[in-house]
Amino acid sequence: MTSFFEFIILVFEFVLSFVLRILKLFVICYLRIMNSINSNLIKTPLADAMRPKTLSGFVGQNDIIGRNKILRQAIESDQVPSIIFWGPPGCGKTTLGHIIASQTKSEFIQLSAVSSGVKDIRAEVAKAEQLKRLGNNTIIFIDEIHRFNKSQQDALLPYVENGTITLIGATTENPSFEVNSALLSRCRVFVLEKLSSENIKDLIQRALEKLDAKINKEALEFLSNMSNGDARTALNALELASSVIRRLPSLSGRGGGEGEINKKLIEQALQKSLMYDKNGEEHYNIISALHKSMRGSDADAALYYLVRMLEGGEDPLYIARRLVRFASEDIGIANSFALPQAVSAYDACHYIGMPECGVNLAQAVVYMAKSKKNNILYSAYQKAQADVKEHGNLSVPLHLRNAPTKLMKDLKYGKNYKYSPNFNYQEKQEYMPEKLKKRKYLNI
Secondary structure (H helix, E strand, O other), rough: OHHHHHHHHHHHHHHHHHEEEEEEEHHHHHHHHHEEEEEEEEOOOOHEEEEEEHHHHHHOOOHHOOOOOHHHHHHOOOOOOOOEEEEOOOOOOHHHHHHHHHOOOEEEEEEOOOOOOOOHHHHHHHHHHHHHHOOOOOOEEEEOOOOHHHHHHHHHHHHHHHOOOOOEEEEEHHHHHHHHHHHHHEEEEOOOOOOOOOHHHHHHHHHHHHHHHHHHHHHHHHHHHHHHOOOHHHHHHHHHHHHHHHHOHHHHOOOOOOOOHHHHHHHHHHHHOOOOOOOOOHHOOOHHHHHHHHHHHHHOOOOOOOOHHOOOOOHHHHHHHHHHHHHHHHHHHHHHOOHHHHHHHHHHHHHHHHOOOHHHHHHHHHHHHHOOOOOHHHHHHHHHHHHHHHHHHOOOOOHHHHOOOOOHHHHOOOOOOOHHHHHHHOOOOOOOOOOOOOOOOOOO
């Protein structure tokens, strides 16, 4: 009997020891997980940590989410339709997506067009179909939707159309060019503007409280203006400056209290190139502004937009080609020296490249802006082009046709043609096809 109890005790001790070891391992794993979570929280960028969860904390874009605006009402009533948010970087597109995620009762799925493919879309749609059968809705938010190719966008189309999913896309590129027309027609496009400097100041003040940091007035003005309406840029620069000044408070320098962020520190933290995407919306905006400034004879504005493009990294030969076009389209026969000037600028860019050729382009741009202009030639070309498209290949009059062989002469090619020098260039002769007799394109 004694040995039996001893055996029970040994088994109990063994089980207790085993359980204690399991608990110890569990505690170790738990602590490691919590440390990992805390570490990730600490590393969360300020721009992400500052994202509001509700519309009341959202800054800017009053034209689309102000009081009584249709988008605000749709979000607050959880009746969001398929939407494309289009706007420049850092204006709040993704943040609006997160706000919708936090307020909707629908299943909310976030995909990135950079890392997701058709397989991922189909997997999420399959889940959405199951939820729909249970009476639940699914919202799929796709950041940078312009990066999806045609087949990826086509994969979404039938499910947006039949209501299986509600699509919310965010893009910095013009959806007219980057989103399939069929998909675009089933979405409501909301255009977000870049944030104002006052909006940026508001965000900076909020971030300073979170960082427990201080910034002087000059640095605040500089950061809010140089962020170019991009909240992410402003907050990233502020976060970097704050972390540096926290470690090295003496960098505050003169004109401010110790530990206060100053303009010099913001300049170093910002290190931001001009907003200019050679393949994006801003590219077309600025070349359009350059062309129209030259057409309007504003040499100063034209010079400004030229420098914006060059400093942003635009190919000088691209600009030179546009000047060659401008010389004929907007100046034409009003100044016959404009075209050689533009071609010379192109040659200069080809021979010496940037940065030296910048001044050659500047010379050509100012010349074009200051030159006398008319678009008679361009308008005449368009009229002739319209006739060609409308009437097709009209027959060339017989007297204008070349007749190098006897057969052609027998067919009356070239017959009764009046050689202009023999008539002192005053001959009366019809040169247009029969259908276009007396047609005039040039009003000169």
